Amino acid sequence: MSSFALAVKHLSVDVATPSGVIRPVDDVSFSVRAGRTLALVGESGSGKSITCLSLLRVLPPSASVVAGEVVFEGMNLLGLPAEAMSRLRGSKIGTVLQDPHASLDPLFTVGDQVREIIDYQQAPGRAVSRQRSVDALRRVHIPAPEQRYASYPHQFSGGMRQRAAIAMAVACNPSLLIADEPTTALDVTIRLQVMRLLAELQAEHRMAMLFVTHDLHVVRSFCDDVAVMYAGRIVEQGPVEQVFAAPAHPYTAALIDAIPTLAKRRTRLTAIDGQPPSFTALPSGCRFAPRCPAAQPQCVAQYPSWQARPTAEGSGAACWRATEMLDGRLNIQ
Amino acid sequence: MHIKRYIAPTFLAAVVFVAVFAPWLPLFDRDAIDLASALQPPSANHWFGTDNLGRDTFTRVVYGSRTSLSIVVAAVGAGGGLGCLLGLLAGYRGGWFDAIIMRAADLQYSLPPVILALVATVALGTGMANLVIAISLATWPRFARIVRAEALHLRQRDFVLLAELGGASVARVLLQHLLPNMLNTVMVLATLDIGLVVTLEATLSFLGLGVQPPDPSWGTMIADGRAYLSQAWWLTALPGAILVATILAVNTTSHLLRQRQDERMEVAFV
Numbered sequence: 001m002s003s004f005a006l007a008v009k010h011l012s013v014d015v016a017t018p019s020g021v022i023r024p025v026d027d028v029s030f031s032v033r034a035g036r037t038l039a040l041v042g043e044s045g046s047g048k049s050i051t052c053l054s055l056l057r058v059l060p061p062s063a064s065v066v067a068g069e070v071v072f073e074g075m076n077l078l079g080l081p082a083e084a085m086s087r088l089r090g091s092k093i094g095t096v097l098q099d100p101h102a103s104l105d106p107l108f109t110v111g112d113q114v115r116e117i118i119d120y121q122q123a124p125g126r127a128v129s130r131q132r133s134v135d136a137l138r139r140v141h142i143p144a145p146e147q148r149y150a151s152y153p154h155q156f157s158g159g160m161r162q163r164a165a166i167a168m169a170v171a172c173n174p175s176l177l178i179a180d181e182p183t184t185a186l187d188v189t190i191r192l193q194v195m196r197l198l199a200e201l202q203a204e205h206r207m208a209m210l211f212v213t214h215d216l217h218v219v220r221s222f223c224d225d226v227a228v229m230y231a232g233r234i235v236e237q238g239p240v241e242q243v244f245a246a247p248a249h250p251y252t253a254a255l256i257d258a259i260p261t262l263a264k265r266r267t268r269l270t271a272i273d274g275q276p277p278s279f280t281a282l283p284s285g286c287r288f289a290p291r292c293p294a295a296q297p298q299c300v301a302q303y304p305s306w307q308a309r310p311t312a313e314g315s316g317a318a319c320w321r322a323t324e325m326l327d328g329r330l331n332i333q
Numbered sequence: 334m335h336i337k338r339y340i341a342p343t344f345l346a347a348v349v350f351v352a353v354f355a356p357w358l359p360l361f362d363r364d365a366i367d368l369a370s371a372l373q374p375p376s377a378n379h380w381f382g383t384d385n386l387g388r389d390t391f392t393r394v395v396y397g398s399r400t401s402l403s404i405v406v407a408a409v410g411a412g413g414g415l416g417c418l419l420g421l422l423a424g425y426r427g428g429w430f431d432a433i434i435m436r437a438a439d440l441q442y443s444l445p446p447v448i449l450a451l452v453a454t455v456a457l458g459t460g461m462a463n464l465v466i467a468i469s470l471a472t473w474p475r476f477a478r479i480v481r482a483e484a485l486h487l488r489q490r491d492f493v494l495l496a497e498l499g500g501a502s503v504a505r506v507l508l509q510h511l512l513p514n515m516l517n518t519v520m521v522l523a524t525l526d527i528g529l530v531v532t533l534e535a536t537l538s539f540l541g542l543g544v545q546p547p548d549p550s551w552g553t554m555i556a557d558g559r560a561y562l563s564q565a566w567w568l569t570a571l572p573g574a575i576l577v578a579t580i581l582a583v584n585t586t587s588h589l590l591r592q593r594q595d596e597r598m599e600v601a602f603v
Contacts, residue, residue, distance in 0.1 A: 056498060058494060058497065058498065061427060061428065086500050087500065089498045089499070089500065090498065090499040090500035091500075095495065095498050097491045097494070097495065098491075099491060102490050102491035102492060103491045103492055103495055104492055105492040105496075105510055105514070106514070107513045107514060113492075116496070116499065116501070116509075117499040117500070120499050120500035120501055121499070121500055165495075168495065168499070
């Protein structure tokens, strides 16, 4: 057995749009190590969220998985009967979404919503499930959980709501947590608290976490591995320290370069010129080539094959010039 | 507290109370014919005057409220319930089910409700139950359409997705998360529907397909009184006034209830 909690292999998703069928997730492979956090980063519209939805098998009707495998605890999730998948989602796989204001039903108390999940999955009886949901609220550091159990979502602040949403996700002790931009809608100060909470819960329950974000600060401080997505494809994957120290893909390099730091504060913020390509008109070669400072004729002609990074298993980049980048022969600044 | 807030609910409660306890109240015999005192104007004895057969109009308004209110409750319940259920399923499931339900609703819309209810009563025969069925057939599409639109909108919200991810059944998602969140809309529709149902009931009764004489209903009383409008205005005007006041009270009460609900949710939706 591998030590991977979740392995996504060659996943492709098609979406029917008025202007034709597009493929926002194209041959995507990545894996989350047991008890570790994989950050899936990329700009808006790069296919991160659709990837998550297809792992959970809750794609909208217009979208469908056309190829690939999602292996979780030895099972291919995509081939599982709907009933078994439904069991798995509530108990073994927890989900935290971006907007804490939308994650909670405004008409029910916070505690009841946590209890609902426990009831669906374990049906332990009213008193026990109530106790367990109070425990879940306590685990996410909601003060006075017995009293706050009966509070309505509007009586909670944004950070508290996200804590409650996390309590719902971890109420049944999942072994995998899928967090789709859980800190994006929060204040910067709250963001750090929520990240610490997630890290703490992860250590406590030895959960694997798939963490979707576009906040590279968070990736650097809290994640173990990183997969970078661009225009529907994974362009680079590897351990966070190695990728940040020496990116093997010019897109990753440009992203890291665009992080504002205190040292750079007197200069203008850097940005990547141009726009990501539209899914209806993708370049035939490397999708980043039109914006890439290191593009060569080969990059435009042919999609790059995967170039492995020798220092870490399973990591590498989809770039013809990855080896040059890693050797330091090519410097993108 | 504002005393005004209690006027409408109190009136509504009084109407319901009088309707329920009519047989035990000190009223005239609703069917007693007394031609000698026909068409008397309102007086201390006959509050709402008497009709062409000398029957006490107030007594008949009270007994009419029993008929009218039970038809309203049954028809709004049946038509609204059916419409909500179909609308919820159509909006949530989508696809062919949605297409069938919505085309059926469109079909329904293309026929005037009165004609439809008319055909239904002719086919089913007269009587209270059939009247309710006929009226419900004419009123469900409005509920179905609007509830479907709300369901389409709410389905997108994350808490619905999270409930599904947590393992909630379709019935639970629909009844526990979608329906309560659209209760405002459903209540507005239901109150608006009450006026329509009373009118439909009156129309059908007027055509002899609804409530049969000598049973009084508000609709039949207003319709019957038209013949004497020049001599006896009270036969139409006073039952009409009670009808208007009742509908107004229902509207106001539901508005108050919604306000209370909004106060619970106001922060959630800023």
